[in-house]
Amino acid sequence: MPGYPQLFRAMLGLAISALCACDSTVVQPPGDGQFPVRTERVFPGLSFAQPVALLQAPNDPARFFVVERSGSVRVFDNDPGASSTSSFFADGNGWVEAGPSEAGLLGMAFHPDYPANASVYLSYTRNGSPPVSLVSYVSRFSVAGGSIDEGSEQPVLTVDQPYSNHNGGQIGFGPGGYLYIGLGDGGDGGDPDNNGQTTSTLLGAMLRIDVNGAAPYVVPPDNPFAGNDCNAGACPEIFAWGLRNPWRWSFDRGTGDLWLADVGQSSWEEVNLLRKGENYGWAIREGAHCFRPSSNCPAAGLVDPRAEYDHSLGNSVTGGYVYRGREIPALSGYYLYGDFGSGRIWALDTMTAGAGPVLLLDTAFSIASFAQDHAGELYILDYGAGGIHKLVPEP
Ligand SMILES: [Ca+2]
Ligand SMILES: [Ca+2]
Numbered sequence: 001m002p003g004y005p006q007l008f009r010a011m012l013g014l015a016i017s018a019l020c021a022c023d024s025t026v027v028q029p030p031g032d033g034q035f036p037v038r039t040e041r042v043f044p045g046l047s048f049a050q051p052v053a054l055l056q057a058p059n060d061p062a063r064f065f066v067v068e069r070s071g072s073v074r075v076f077d078n079d080p081g082a083s084s085t086s087s088f089f090a091d092g093n094g095w096v097e098a099g100p101s102e103a104g105l106l107g108m109a110f111h112p113d114y115p116a117n118a119s120v121y122l123s124y125t126r127n128g129s130p131p132v133s134l135v136s137y138v139s140r141f142s143v144a145g146g147s148i149d150e151g152s153e154q155p156v157l158t159v160d161q162p163y164s165n166h167n168g169g170q171i172g173f174g175p176g177g178y179l180y181i182g183l184g185d186g187g188d189g190g191d192p193d194n195n196g197q198t199t200s201t202l203l204g205a206m207l208r209i210d211v212n213g214a215a216p217y218v219v220p221p222d223n224p225f226a227g228n229d230c231n232a233g234a235c236p237e238i239f240a241w242g243l244r245n246p247w248r249w250s251f252d253r254g255t256g257d258l259w260l261a262d263v264g265q266s267s268w269e270e271v272n273l274l275r276k277g278e279n280y281g282w283a284i285r286e287g288a289h290c291f292r293p294s295s296n297c298p299a300a301g302l303v304d305p306r307a308e309y310d311h312s313l314g315n316s317v318t319g320g321y322v323y324r325g326r327e328i329p330a331l332s333g334y335y336l337y338g339d340f341g342s343g344r345i346w347a348l349d350t351m352t353a354g355a356g357p358v359l360l361l362d363t364a365f366s367i368a369s370f371a372q373d374h375a376g377e378l379y380i381l382d383y384g385a386g387g388i389h390k391l392v393p394e395p
Contacts, residue, residue: 035330035347035360036394039380045083046076047386050104052169054371054381054388057110061374066381066388069104071096071124073148078373089122089141089148097127102187103134103161106169111211112177118143121179121211123171125161134161138171138181140211156216157209157237159202163187166245166263174208175256178220180239181207182246182260190265190292191283196242199225199234204282206246206260206274208239224277242280242302248319248369249274252335252350253376259335259350261319262305265291269317270305271337271348271357278303307348307357314339320370322350325377328393336360336378336391338367345380345391365389 043064053067056078066074071091076082091105098104107123114120120141128135136159142152156179161167166184174180185191185204196204209217219226225234249260258274268287272280280303283292287308290297309317320336334347343363349355368383380389 034358035328037328037331037360037391038394039361039363039365039389040392041387042080042379042390043076043082043388045081046085046388048074048381048388049386050368050383051381051386051388052104052106052368052383053108054369054379055108055110056374058112058114060115064373065108067105067108069106070098071105073105073108073122087147089150092150095126095137096124097134098125102165102167106167107171109171109173109179112173115143120148121156121171122148123169123181125167128160132160134164134167135159136161136167136169136183138179154216156211157181157202157207159183161186162193162203168246170246170248172249172251174251174258176220177210177212178208179211179217180249180258181209181237182243182249183207184245184247185243185282191244194283196244196282197279197284199238199241200230200232202230202235202237204243205235205237205241206239206243206249206258207235207237208276209237222276239276240274240278240280242278242282242284244282244286246319247316250319250321250370250372252322252324253372254322254324254333255350257322257350259319259322261317261337263316264311267311268308269311269314269339271307271317271319271335272303273306273350275303280305307346309339309346309357314342314344316340318367318369320345321372321378323347323376323378324372325375327377328391336370338363338365338370338380340367340383343367363389 050069073089074085075088076085103125105124109121111119138157140154141148165187168182168184185195219236225236228234245263260272260274270287288304322335323331333351338345343365345361346357348357365382366384369381371379378391
């Protein structure tokens with residue numbers, strides 16, 4: 001999310017849905033017609049308040065879970081005619097601080113052994129003790145009686161936030177069973193504290209921890225700075241760094257690759273293939289361009305994005321998924337991502353070195369997040385109007 005309201009886009013989305021009985025929200029033809037796809041409103045009986053994540057639990061294709069920024073998780077049956085939801089989590093204690101621009105309940109992950117171990121992880125922001133105003137929490141909770149037991153919270157990792165924006169928020173378990181945590185550069189603009197290039201802070205980095213050993217976590221022995229210490233200059237939790245705001249990212253279920261969209265400052269939005277121990281450049285570089293200094297910036301040791309676009313095409317990239325579903329075979333192996341501000345959706349060929357992105361669709365959605373179901377089919381969450389949309393083949 002870019003950090004400013006998209007009321008206009010939300011109003012536009014409402015106007016379109018009111019005028020059109022069809023469920024396709026394409027307002028412009030796709031770039032080159034290479035992929036015959038469209039979006040379709042699914043679960044039309046349901047809408048959500050500022051939805052930021054949609055997911056399914058391991059081995060349970062029969063239900064979906066939606067994370068709402070204000071601090072709740074709703075669950076509903078995987079039934080096209082679903083007309084009601086029930087509460088999976090409700091912030092009854094008022095812990096979740098969703099007031100500042102990009103704060104709130106931002107991510108959720110089921111432990112890979114769920115439901116056997118009944119463990120769910122939530123990522124959210126919480127008020128701090130002065131002088132710290134905001135703190136990012138990643139906490140483990142137990143599920144009992146069909147919902148998260150709020151009293152079972154066990155904080156795994158907390159990070160003080162110097163500013164209200166760029167809080168990252170996504171969490172997820174990777175192919176090795178480790179928990180990955182994306183953290184933004186702390187916020188404000190232009191990374192005033194240079195957190196992206198500072199490995200003695202957890203800010204501006206992708207973290208990787210093992211929550212299956214001693215509590216609250218242990219550092220995987222092959223992390224880049226394992227055995228080191230933040231106070232000694234390198235935090236052992238860091239997997240990769242030089243990030244500005246890794247709002248949404250995912251693992252390719254076919255290859256295990258980690259694809260991450262990093263939200264840009266004023267000019268460039270970027271998509272990265274994230275590898276262990278690499279520095280992705282912020283705030284020396286924004287996309288594949290100098291940021292600070294604005295010219296003749298160093299490039300050695302910095303990994304440029306796999307794809308980028310400038311602000312004529314959008315203003316806040318939202319990472320999606322490498323398509324591994326069955327309904328749109330032509331998209332298999334393509335990484336799909338979009339823009340929160342413009343509603344555009346692109347497909348990037350991950351199988352061909354040097355391939356550029358293809359514009360798939362230009363939608364009216366405020367794309368807060370993509371989602372992937374058990375079958376590998378992809379969904380889009382419209383933050384403004386609150387609907388769930390599915391990527392489907394043209395008939
Ligand atoms: Ca922040
Ligand atoms: Ca970068």
